[in-house]
Amino acid sequence: MMHIIIKKLNSTEYEELLYSEESHFSDLKSADINPGKLSKTISAFANTSGGEIYVGIEESVSENGKIREWKGFVDLEAANPIFQVLQQLSPLNNNFIAEFLSSDKSLGYVLHLTILKTTDVVSATDGKAYVRRNAQSLPLYDEGALERLRYDKGIKSFEDELLNIDASEITNSSAIIEFLLEIVPTGEPEEWLSKQRVLLEGRPTVAGVLLFSDNPQSILAKRSAVKVLRYQTRQEAERDFLAFDPITIEGNLYNLIYDAVDKVKEIIEGIEKIGPSGLEKITYPEEALHEILTNAVLHRDYNVVSDVQVRIFDNRVEIESPGRLPGHVTVENIAKTQFARNPKIVRLINKFRNPPNKDVGEGVNTAFEAMGKLRLKKPIIEERDSSVVVTLKHESLASPEQIVMDYLKTSEEITNFIARDLTGIKSENSMKQVFYKLRDRGQLEQSPKVPGKKPAWRKPAAKENS
Structure with missing residues (x-):
């Protein structure tokens, strides 16, 4: 057996493991589990977003609810059948990390497996591929579901699908003529599109239509x-x-991205929020909006029948891109890795003058940096069952206490409502705790109560001019 690290848990870690919840990313199994059955969970994690498995935790149900017990392997060799199965699960290869856990509070070793998301589809020993949904590992029974997984993982790209339409849709469009006149003046549409593999057998591909049709x-x-x-x-x-x-924005991908960014920016600039100087216009860095929208359009799964959605709220913008993260990309590594679900689209749109994806692969990092420059929190990335949602919040990196005190530099007092609007804190009680903390430091005091007026806080009289 390979060399495996043994990690000794302290009392707190031991208790946390025993009472941890099974979830989309975590599962607990008995040491007596059949390795073949365990391979279903391994397949599900590898095919979805990755996850952790703890083998050696028993669960039983009593009158008082679920009871968890540490019943690990008697020695390291007892887990060998599991490692044999891990080696058999092609193409899992080395996309897992293993360690043994021990504790003074219980006998035996718990095997802790971290399964990483794989680029290819991993099947269990029963020949079926599984996916993780919440705390379940579900089999894919038919070819349609397996095909959906291939698109999800980026093994197959819908951009290469041939469409049963006339070639003139992209060989005689204004989009291709304008593009060639600017970029390849000597190029002939049919010849150039065929060389780029977006016109095959006299039929346009999905990528060809998205890029060069006047009305995709x-x-x-x-x-x-x-x-x-x-x-x-x-x-x-x-x-x-x-x-x-x-509002529905349409057009070929190049125009679609720029028009969508312009419209979103226009709507956002019409929103006002409370600031130190009264009502102020909300501003998000245009680079962040541009990069996140560009990614949503270029890297989406075009096999999913759903448009990209931009939802603009009073305090945030949500950009939802159809399809899960492709290949080995996860929410955790998205800023450090690259994987193009639609490589032809990404490559060809980069040939346009002033391409929307100027720095290929750097979109997420650019958005993070742009938000940071305005002292706003980083974008939040969430993977859902069939989409990826990126949220840009208008919340400052400053602490709630600092935001309150900055507001009072130009205003005499602040209410709970105003403070929640400034800080992004949703709970009225949580905001009160911020006020109490500042009061205890001697930085705030409650304003005298006035009938019909909401309670407010101010700087103590002795510190008004500080």
């Missing part, structure tokens, strides 16, 4: 536009809060 949305309906929605709320998206009917 008429051919690839409900999967090639950007929908912009404005909700006048900080809460969840509900139709009652829509400020106006959703």
Whole structure:
């Protein structure tokens, strides 16, 4: 057996493991589990977002609920059958990390496996591929579901699918003629498109239509536009809060990206929030909006029948891109790794003058840096069942205490409502705790109560001019 590290848990770590919840990213198994059955969980984690398995934790149900017990392997060799299965699960290869856990509080060793997301589809020993959904490992029974997984992982790209439409849709469009006149003046549309492999057997591919058709949305309906929605709320998206009917941005990918960024920027600049000088216009760095929207359009899964959505709230912008993260990309490593689900689209749009993806592969990092320059929090990236959502929040990197004190440099007092708006804190009670902390430091005091006026806080009289 390979050399494996043995890690000794302290009392706190031991208790945390025993009472940890099984989830989309974590599973607990008995040391008596059949290795073949365990391979289903391994397959599910490898095919989805990766995860951790603890082998050697028993669970039973009593009148008082679930009971967990540490019942590890008697020695390291007892886990050999599991390692044999791990070696058999091609193409898992070395996409896992293993260590043994021990504790003075219990006998035996718990095997801790960290399964990494793989580029290829990993099947269990029963020949089926599994995916992780919440705390379950679910089998993919038919070829359609397996095909969906291939698209999810980026093994297969919908950009190469041939479409049953006339070649003139992209050989005689304004988009291709303008592009060639600017970039390849001596190029002939049909010859150039064929060389780029977006015109095959006299038929356009999905990539060809998205890039060079004058109206891709008429051919690839409900999967090639950007929908912009404005909700006048900080809460969840509900139709009652829509400020106006959703706006649909259309056009070839080059125009689509620039037009969508312009429209989103225009709507955001019409939003005001409370600031130290009264109502101020909200500003997000245009680079962040541009890069996140560019990524959402270029790296989305075009096999998913859904448009990119931009949801603009009073305190945040959510950009939802159809399809899960491709290949080995995860939420944790997205800023450090590269994987193009649609390599032809990414390569060819970079040939346009002033391409939207100027620094290929650097989009997420550019967005992070742009938010940081304005002292705003980094974008939040969330992977859902069939999409990726990036949220840009208008929340300062400064502490809530600092934000309150900065506001009081130009205002006599501050209410709980104003402070929550400034800091992004949702709970009224949590905001009170910030006020109490500042009061205890002698930096704040409650303003005298005035009938009909909301309670407020101010700087103590002796510190008003400090």
